[in-house]
Amino acid sequence: MTVDKPGVLLVNLGTPDAPTTAAVKRYLKQFLSDKRVVDVPDLFWQPILRGAILPFRSPRVAKLYASVWMEGGSPLLVFSQQQRDALAQKTDMPVALGMSYGNPSLQHAVDTLLDQGVTRLIVLPLYPQFSSSTVSAVWDGLYNTFRKRRTMPAIKFIRDYATHPHYIEALKDSVQRSFAEHGKPDLLLLSFHGIPQRFADQGDDYPKRCEQTYHALAAALGLSSEQIMMTYQSRFGREPWLMPYTDETIKTLPDKGIRHIQVMSPGFSADCLETLEEISGENREYFMHAGGESFHYIPALNADPLHIDMMLALVNQFKWSQPNQII
Ligand SMILES: C=CC1=C(C)c2cc3[nH]c(cc4nc(cc5[nH]c(cc1n2)c(C)c5CCC(=O)O)C(CCC(=O)O)=C4C)c(C)c3C=C
Ligand SMILES: [Fe+2]
Numbered sequence: 060m061t062v063d064k065p066g067v068l069l070v071n072l073g074t075p076d077a078p079t080t081a082a083v084k085r086y087l088k089q090f091l092s093d094k095r096v097v098d099v100p101d102l103f104w105q106p107i108l109r110g111a112i113l114p115f116r117s118p119r120v121a122k123l124y125a126s127v128w129m130e131g132g133s134p135l136l137v138f139s140q141q142q143r144d145a146l147a148q149k150t151d152m153p154v155a156l157g158m159s160y161g162n163p164s165l166q167h168a169v170d171t172l173l174d175q176g177v178t179r180l181i182v183l184p185l186y187p188q189f190s191s192s193t194v195s196a197v198w199d200g201l202y203n204t205f206r207k208r209r210t211m212p213a214i215k216f217i218r219d220y221a222t223h224p225h226y227i228e229a230l231k232d233s234v235q236r237s238f239a240e241h242g243k244p245d246l247l248l249l250s251f252h253g254i255p256q257r258f259a260d261q262g263d264d265y266p267k268r269c270e271q272t273y274h275a276l277a278a279a280l281g282l283s284s285e286q287i288m289m290t291y292q293s294r295f296g297r298e299p300w301l302m303p304y305t306d307e308t309i310k311t312l313p314d315k316g317i318r319h320i321q322v323m324s325p326g327f328s329a330d331c332l333e334t335l336e337e338i339s340g341e342n343r344e345y346f347m348h349a350g351g352e353s354f355h356y357i358p359a360l361n362a363d364p365l366h367i368d369m370m371l372a373l374v375n376q377f378k379w380s381q382p383n384q385i386i
């Protein structure tokens with residue numbers, strides 16, 4: 060009888076090992092050299108990256124990381140480890156955490172699972188909305204981990220979960236707790252990480268998936284289009300990214316009479332630099348400076364029990380093998 064042992068691989072983006080210029084430079088170099096993220100040919104891109112971007116961006120971004128750093132490390136790592144441990148408590152399958160960039164690496168996570176005798180990998184990239192720049196990068200990273208191995212497990216790869224009922228339910232619950240604590244705002248703003256508009260034009264369905272999350276959550280909360288809106292944050296480089304931009308939008312709201320907002324970033328499964336510093340720090344300042352009166356950031360789902368239940372439901376679909384399984 061063939062042994063069948065499923066194991067779960069949770070994957071997220073990755074983060075620097077320390078809030079220092081050297082560590083941030085190492086991380087950004089790996090991240091921004093991935094063609095899934097920046098698709099400019101290396102002949103042009105590497106001199107720009109090494110000569111201009113890394114030397115100037117690394118010290119600046121290191122300071123931003125230092126402003127959100129937690130006792131156990133970078134927020135993204137701390138919350139991801141909490142998710143891994145909480146999921147492991149709820150399943151008898153081994154669970155490992157791997158990052159596309161930095162540590163713990165995907166290679167380390169896959170090795171850990173295979174060393175425990177796992178024959179079937181259930182891969183859950185913790186990006187609710189598919190994008191080639193994130194989820195396909197996980198796919199590439201996974202492929203690389205097997206290049207030098209003579210064995211390979213069966214693989215179940217979860218593409219995304221933008222409208223999964225458990226995901227929408229967990230978001231709804233989190234919003235309702237925030238409304239109960241701070242009152243109902245004039246506007247609930249959903250800020251998703253952006254990608255270049257060109258990626259979408261070339262077929263990346265990320266904006267469609269974000270819109271589907273937005274519509275599903277608006278319906279679940281019973282909010283009208285005046286009470287909830289979506290924007291895109293974290294623009295990088297000069298070409299147009301998905302619009303409307305979060306920062307530009309936020310600056311205009313007080314003039315429209317919107318003085319109390321609550322902001323959530325449903326595309327981030329764990330709090331990180333982009334939520335804690337960019338949204339809860341920088342964008343809060345833009346809003347208050349433009350005449351806003353009350354700004355509340357609604358945390359990412361992190362290790363919320365409903366979020367872990369969602370992960371369990373997603374991976375449990377693949378817990379039992381099907382005959383003639385190929386991938
Ligand atoms: C350069 C292009 C980038 C694309 C395309 C991109 C897509 C993308 N990213 C996330 C999630 C995260 N990004 C994070 C940080 C981050 N992102 C970029 C650039 C692109 N992202 C950079 C350069 C950085 C590092 C910070 C900086 O230098 O400004 C993070 C946080 C990491 C952390 O350590 O906290 C996350 C998470 C998604 C979901 C996405 C596409 C949909
Ligand atoms: Fe990013």
Ligand SMILES: [Fe+2]
Nearest residue numbers: 293332333337
């Ligand atoms: Fe940012």
